Amino acid sequence: MNKTENAQIPVMKMPISDHSGQPPAELVSMLQSYPDPAVLLSADYEILSANAAYRQSYGDVSVTKRHCYEVSHHYDRPCDQMGESCPMLQCMQTNKAQRVFHLHHTPNGEEHVDVELYPVEAGKGEVRYFLEVMRYSKLASPRAGGQGLIGRSSAFIDSLALIERVASSETTVLLLGESGTGKELMAQAVHQGSLRSQNAFVPVECSGLTETLFESELFGHEKGAFTGAHSRKTGLVEAAKGGTLFLDEVGDIPLSLQVKLLRLLETGTYRRVGGVEPLKADFRLVCATHRNLDQQVADGEFRMDLYYRINAFPVVLPPLRERVTDIPLLVDSFLPQFSAGREIKISQEALRLLQAYQFPGNIRELRNILERACLLVDDHWIESQHLPVVCKQGCSLDITAGSTEASRRGSGFYQPNIVGLEQLENRYLLWALAQLEGDKALLAHKVGVSERTLYRKLKSA
Numbered sequence: 499m500n501k502t503e504n505a506q507i508p509v510m511k512m513p514i515s516d517h518s519g520q521p522p523a524e525l526v527s528m529l530q531s532y533p534d535p536a537v538l539l540s541a542d543y544e545i546l547s548a549n550a551a552y553r554q555s556y557g558d559v560s561v562t563k564r565h566c567y568e569v570s571h572h573y574d575r576p577c578d579q580m581g582e583s584c585p586m587l588q589c590m591q592t593n594k595a596q597r598v599f600h601l602h603h604t605p606n607g608e609e610h611v612d613v614e615l616y617p618v619e620a621g622k623g624e625v626r627y628f629l630e631v632m633r634y635s636k637l638a639s640p641r642a643g644g645q646g647l648i649g650r651s652s653a654f655i656d657s658l659a660l661i662e663r664v665a666s667s668e669t670t671v672l673l674l675g676e677s678g679t680g681k682e683l684m685a686q687a688v689h690q691g692s693l694r695s696q697n698a699f700v701p702v703e704c705s706g707l708t709e710t711l712f713e714s715e716l717f718g719h720e721k722g723a724f725t726g727a728h729s730r731k732t733g734l735v736e737a738a739k740g741g742t743l744f745l746d747e748v749g750d751i752p753l754s755l756q757v758k759l760l761r762l763l764e765t766g767t768y769r770r771v772g773g774v775e776p777l778k779a780d781f782r783l784v785c786a787t788h789r790n791l792d793q794q795v796a797d798g799e800f801r802m803d804l805y806y807r808i809n810a811f812p813v814v815l816p817p818l819r820e821r822v823t824d825i826p827l828l829v830d831s832f833l834p835q836f837s838a839g840r841e842i843k844i845s846q847e848a849l850r851l852l853q854a855y856q857f858p859g860n861i862r863e864l865r866n867i868l869e870r871a872c873l874l875v876d877d878h879w880i881e882s883q884h885l886p887v888v889c890k891q892g893c894s895l896d897i898t899a900g901s902t903e904a905s906r907r908g909s910g911f912y913q914p915n916i917v918g919l920e921q922l923e924n925r926y927l928l929w930a931l932a933q934l935e936g937d938k939a940l941l942a943h944k945v946g947v948s949e950r951t952l953y954r955k956l957k958s959a
C-alpha cells in the first residue's frame with residue numbers, strides 16, 4: 499500500500515484476533531513493505547516493531563520496547579504533555595489518521611519529519627495499534643550548515659508543513675511575506691519537492707515589466723516581430739516547460755497586463771509575439787508578493803478573477819522578528835560563508851541585540867549585517883559595536899554591562915551603565931518580545947497592558 503492510498507484511509511482494519519501480547523504477524527510484515535521508516539506502536543506509546551528503513555536510519559540500535567517520545571524527542575513523557583501536538587493522542591481521540599510535522603532526533607541530528615499515524619483495528623473493531631510512518635524533509639534543515647531553507651521555530655515549521663503538503667501536487671502556490679523572508683527559497687523548495695523537479699525552475703521578476711517586455715519575456719517572439727527582433731526568442735513560459743514558473747512580486751503586475759496573465763492561466767495556451775500558432779503551456783505556477791493582495795483587490799489595483807486563480811494555496815512566511823529562536827541557527831549557518839576561512843563567533847551580547855532587533859529586511863538583512871560585521875571584526879568575536887544598525891535601535895537588556903569584553907568572558911569586572919526608566923522599559927519590552935518569539939498578544943497579557951498600549955510603547959522604543 500503506498501502512502502497516498504494510506505492517507506485516504508482513516509482506520510486500518512486487520513481481521514486478526516490476537517491473544518499473545520505480540521503484534522500480529524500480518525501487521526509486522528505489512529510494516530516491512532513501507533519504503534519509509536515506520537514503526538508499530540501500542541496504545542501506551544511503546545514501539546512494538548520497526549521496519550528495515552527505520553532500523554537503517556537508526557543504525558542497529560534497538561528501539562523496540564522503548565517509547566516513541568523517548569526515541570524521537572528525548573522526552574520522558576508523551577509529546578502532548580511537553581506542549582507539542584501529539585498525533586497519537588489525536589489519533590486515539592478521533593480514531594482517524596493524523597498527519598503532523600515534527601522535529602525528531604535521529605542519529606544524524608535533528609530532522610524535520612512529516613509524520614503520518616494510522617489507528618489499526620485488530621479483532622473486534624477495537625483500535626489496538628498505531629502505525630507511524632515518517633518521511634524526513636528534504637526541503638529544509640533544523641541544523642546550521644544545512645542546504646536551502648533553515649529553521650526550527652514554530653512559525654517556520656508551520657509554513658514548512660504547508661509547503662511539504664502542497665509541493666508534490668500541481669496546485670498553484672501563493673507565497674506571502676515581507677521582503678527577505680525567503681519567498682524565492684520557498685518557491686525553489688516547492689519545485690524541488692514536486693514531480694517536476696528534474697525540469698527547470700524559472701523565476702520571473704514581475705516588478706518594472708512594461709507591456710512589451712512582459713509579453714516578449716514571457717511568451718517569446720518570432721523573428722521580425724518588431725524592430726530588433728533578429729531571431730526567434732524562447733519565452734520564459736516555454737523555458738519552464740515541464741517545470742515551475744515562479745512569478746515574483748506578482749502584485750506589481752500592472753492591471754493592463756494582468757488580463758494577459760489571466761488568459762494564459764485560463765486557456766493554458768499562449769502565442770509568441772508576432773506568432774499566430776497557439777502554443778500549449780506546461781508549467782506549475784508559484785507566485786509571491788510582499789503586498790497585501792486583498793487590499794489591492796479592494797482598491798481595484800488587482801483583478802479579483804486573477805487573484806482567485808493564483809490564491810489556490812496561500813502560504814504566509816513569517817517575518818524574522820517572529821522567528822527569534824531561529825536567529826542563532828541562521829547566524830551559525832551564515833557566519834562561515836562570510837568569515838573567509840577565519841573562525842568568527844558572536845558574543846552573547848551581540849546575539850541578544852540581534853534577537854531583539856526588528857529586522858525590516860528580514861533574513862536578507864541578517865545576512866548583510868553579518869557580512870558587514872565579519873569585515874569589521876579584527877579578532878574572532880562579533881561584538882555589539884560591529885552591529886551599528888542593530889545598536890542604533892538600542893534594544894539591549896544588558897543594562898549592567900559596561901565592558902563587552904568583560905561580559906563576553908564572564909569576568910566579574912564591569913562598569914555599571916545606568917539608564918533612564920523609560921529607556922529601561924523600552925529595552926525590557928523588546929527583550930521580552932524576543933523571548934516570546936514576537937508574540938505581541940502574549941506579551942501584552944504577560945506584562946498586564948492592552949495590546950494597543952503595547953503597540954504604542956513598542957513604536958516609541
Ligand SMILES: Nc1ncnc2c1ncn2[C@@H]1O[C@H](COP(=O)(O)OP(=O)(O)OP(=O)(O)O)[C@@H](O)[C@H]1O
Pocket residue numbers: 646647648649675676677678679680681682683684746788861862865
Ligand atoms: N529559511 C532560510 N534559511 C536560510 N536562508 C534563507 C532562508 N530564508 C531566506 N534565506 C536567505 O535570505 C535571502 C533572502 O531570501 P529570498 O530572496 O528568498 O527572500 P524573498 O522573500 O524572496 O525576498 P524579496 O521579496 O525581496 O524578493 C537569501 O539570501 C536567502 O538565501
